[in-house]
Amino acid sequence: FFRVSLNVREFTDPTSYKLKVKQPGSDAQVEKTIDLVETFNWLIGLHVAHLDQPRSYAIELVREADPELPKDQDTRWRSTAIKERDDGEFWFRAVEGHILSVPGDDLSRERVLVIWRKLTGDSGRDQAALEAWLNKRGINPRESEFEHIYVNGNHALPSDGDAATRVRLIEETFAQRMWEDA
Template structure:
């Protein structure tokens, strides 16, 4: 029998602290140092909730623009040294949603050719939309995409009711309109409909710009919002 093992390193308490980014404020620091009770309340109820927002260890979803470049400073075993290490967001998200992976596609890059077409549903002064009329895989392509397919159990511990899931990871460019057009072309290319789909749930990172109607509005979800919700699920906001 052949075997395959995956070894995971969980973020430690020290790693979390090392990745908190505080706003530099000498007046604040001087004030809280004068009053121990104020320092305690401020640290637990405000500083960690407000002033550390955007820290890598508290999940900075703006960094999801590049799924391969989410970095944490990780403490090295046996020393106080920390080293920047890439976090596997793809694998982490699979665990968070309880995804049983059936196909983990390799990262693919594409080149696209765009044209504008008239869209009667848009206002008269904005009646055209960008469409990727050609999408071709190329190792030098500007559009990076990775797809994951699998299923989740609707009932924990039971395989009698499974929901089929597609996760689409993208590296976003500075042109949101082109990113949206490439995504739409990709879904069409692989016959992954959002209105009538074989998938019960589709997660996509970044603003997708898809024209969703009917059940598709409940089928397509923001990857960042889901990641954040699952990461903090069960945490007491009042704590």
């Protein structure tokens, strides 16, 4: 029995995920780059309506006081400007489409947005960049036209009420779907 080890920490850059794959007819393994975007679309049964090109953004960030945070961590990053630039620090790729909540029933369509981003290693800056990107696109996770929004990497998007069922981590869903029939 052969099982692949999935390292979800490597989802920080969806363009460079590598997996060791056994060569047919031998015990040798080779490292292959896996297309996480396409694989995730397949795993969730996404009927893709629009696959956005990868886009980079320069996002101006400032620290601001946040009274909701603990006293020893009382500031957070906030964006003041976002501009698409080839040399921008923040990379995003969006996929829009639908899934069928009832397999084979085209009337059971649920709209889906998948947000892929390259993470910088600074979760506060990554969160502020995600919020800026969503604002630029006019997407409010609490009141979205999408029934499901998937995002790679840790984030602090709303997780209460309807948003709790709407906003999901790609890594959790990926691992669950990959092994559900194993």
